[in-house]
Amino acid sequence: MNTQPLDFFFSFRSPYSYLAGPRAFALPERYDVDLTFRGVIPMAMRGQSVPREKGLHTLRDVAREARRLGMPFGPVHDPLGDGAIRCLLVSEHAIDVGREREFVLTASRGIWAEAVDVASDDGLRAVCERAGLEWAACAAALEDPALRARVDANTAALADLGHWGVPVFVFAGELFWGQDRIEDLEATLRDAGLDLPT
Amino acid sequence: MASPADLLARRVAPSAVIALSRVTWPARLGAATRRRLGRRGRVELFFAFDDPCSAIAVIDLTERLAGRDVRLLLKPVVRRGIEDDPAVELKRRYAIDDARRLGRRSGLELARREPLAAQDVGFLAEWVAAAPQGPALTRFCVAAQHRLWLESEGPVERADYGLLWRACLGGRPPATGGPQALRRNERLMRRRRPYDTPAAWVHGQWFFAHDRLAQIAERLDDLGWTAGA
Numbered sequence: 128m129n130t131q132p133l134d135f136f137f138s139f140r141s142p143y144s145y146l147a148g149p150r151a152f153a154l155p156e157r158y159d160v161d162l163t164f165r166g167v168i169p170m171a172m173r174g175q176s177v178p179r180e181k182g183l184h185t186l187r188d189v190a191r192e193a194r195r196l197g198m199p200f201g202p203v204h205d206p207l208g209d210g211a212i213r214c215l216l217v218s219e220h221a222i223d224v225g226r227e228r229e230f231v232l233t234a235s236r237g238i239w240a241e242a243v244d245v246a247s248d249d250g251l252r253a254v255c256e257r258a259g260l261e262w263a264a265c266a267a268a269l270e271d272p273a274l275r276a277r278v279d280a281n282t283a284a285l286a287d288l289g290h291w292g293v294p295v296f297v298f299a300g301e302l303f304w305g306q307d308r309i310e311d312l313e314a315t316l317r318d319a320g321l322d323l324p325t
Numbered sequence: 326m327a328s329p330a331d332l333l334a335r336r337v338a339p340s341a342v343i344a345l346s347r348v349t350w351p352a353r354l355g356a357a358t359r360r361r362l363g364r365r366g367r368v369e370l371f372f373a374f375d376d377p378c379s380a381i382a383v384i385d386l387t388e389r390l391a392g393r394d395v396r397l398l399l400k401p402v403v404r405r406g407i408e409d410d411p412a413v414e415l416k417r418r419y420a421i422d423d424a425r426r427l428g429r430r431s432g433l434e435l436a437r438r439e440p441l442a443a444q445d446v447g448f449l450a451e452w453v454a455a456a457p458q459g460p461a462l463t464r465f466c467v468a469a470q471h472r473l474w475l476e477s478e479g480p481v482e483r484a485d486y487g488l489l490w491r492a493c494l495g496g497r498p499p500a501t502g503g504p505q506a507l508r509r510n511e512r513l514m515r516r517r518r519p520y521d522t523p524a525a526w527v528h529g530q531w532f533f534a535h536d537r538l539a540q541i542a543e544r545l546d547d548l549g550w551t552a553g554a
Binding site: 174175176178180181183184186187188189190191192195200201202203204205206207242244246247289290291301302303304305307308310311314 | 327334335336339340342343344346347407408409410411412415416419422423426427429430518519520530531532533536537540
């Protein structure tokens with residue numbers, strides 16, 4: 128069986144994406160899949176309203192889920208706006224240098240468990256360097272229109288799939304929405320005979 | 326440098342919400358007091374008959390609560406979801422795929438492949454809302470969700486469900502009071518804060534009931550309403 132593509136749509140503003148990250152990036156270690164990270168612009172910056180009740184429930188639910196998964200959660204610093212966009216641009220640069228896993232996991236943990244303000248140069252620089260990226264190249268990425276076009280294309284691709292939220296996995300045309308649907312995705316990967324020998 | 330207002334909105338307030346959500350002693354104290362007064366635990370399940378994920382929640386939660394000293398209150402609603410949500414149709418269609426996969430986790434196979442219109446099953450919500458809570462009503466809800474989502478694909482025939490009602494509760498479904506009772510459920514759901522179904526309210530916390538079944542059980546364990554206790 129050939130390696131199969133698996134798309135992973137992610138938002139730095141989504142704490143559920145943060146919860147999904149470590150398990151998502153580990154999938155190619157256990158299944159014969161080629162995982163493509165696709166960072167998207169936050170829902171609240173795409174004209175979709177997020178009511179207060181939903182925001183509050185998300186924080187409380189993620190706190191419970193993080194405890195179940197053994198992941199830290201809080202203190203946080205909401206990256207909505209510049210912070211999210213800057214992380215998306217750097218993540219595209221990180222893809223180019225083969226360090227997207229390190230950057231995405233480090234930045235999302237910084238945002239959702241260490242209250243790092245990624246909208247500030249100091250905050251973003253700290254997570255970039257922890258992820259093994261050179262700050263000068265990351266700072267250049269923030270001004271690179273080609274990288275911004277890739278982010279916009281990812282965001283448009285999610286909309287074209289008829290989907291609204293993240294994290295979303297797409298395998299063989301089938302969508303799996305939610306960090307708590309990774310087990311269903313894994314069942315599908317096993318059914319497709321893609322599990323790797325341990 | 327972020328302004329104080331920015332820091333409050335982005336850091337202080339959300340971090341405080343998270344920290345406060347971990348404070349469990351008031352709920353545990355309340356639960357212990359309730360038990361001392363001889364009262365049972367209470368789970369309110371807000372659900373919709375046109376929602377396949379609600380079908381999974383009603384069927385599965387009923388089983389998981391068996392053996393606990395907990396009263397399950399079934400609260401059907403019709404109005405649900407985020408107001409003016411542009412993705413509402415996409416969500417309802419996706420819910421079928423999602424419920425199909427969630428059902429498989431519990432050995433349930435969804436038969437229906439297309440969304441149901443709320444108005445086609447509104448009569449079921451009215452019947453259930455107007456009836457007294459209890460094991461017979463729970464049996465009806467479980468059987469009706471089975472029939473709606475796991476055993477049929479075509480149009481919903483009111484007469485079939487009338488027969489099911491007779492089998493579970495005896496007599497005819499309530500002829501009056503349904504719309505008012507339904508509105509009461511919808512108001513209660515808003516007060517409890519869930520914005521969509523299926524939602525289980527468990528002594529001060531709410532959970533999406535189709536994909537947090539294990540967490541609901543964990544909450545009840547934490548509060549002392551363990552299985553077989």
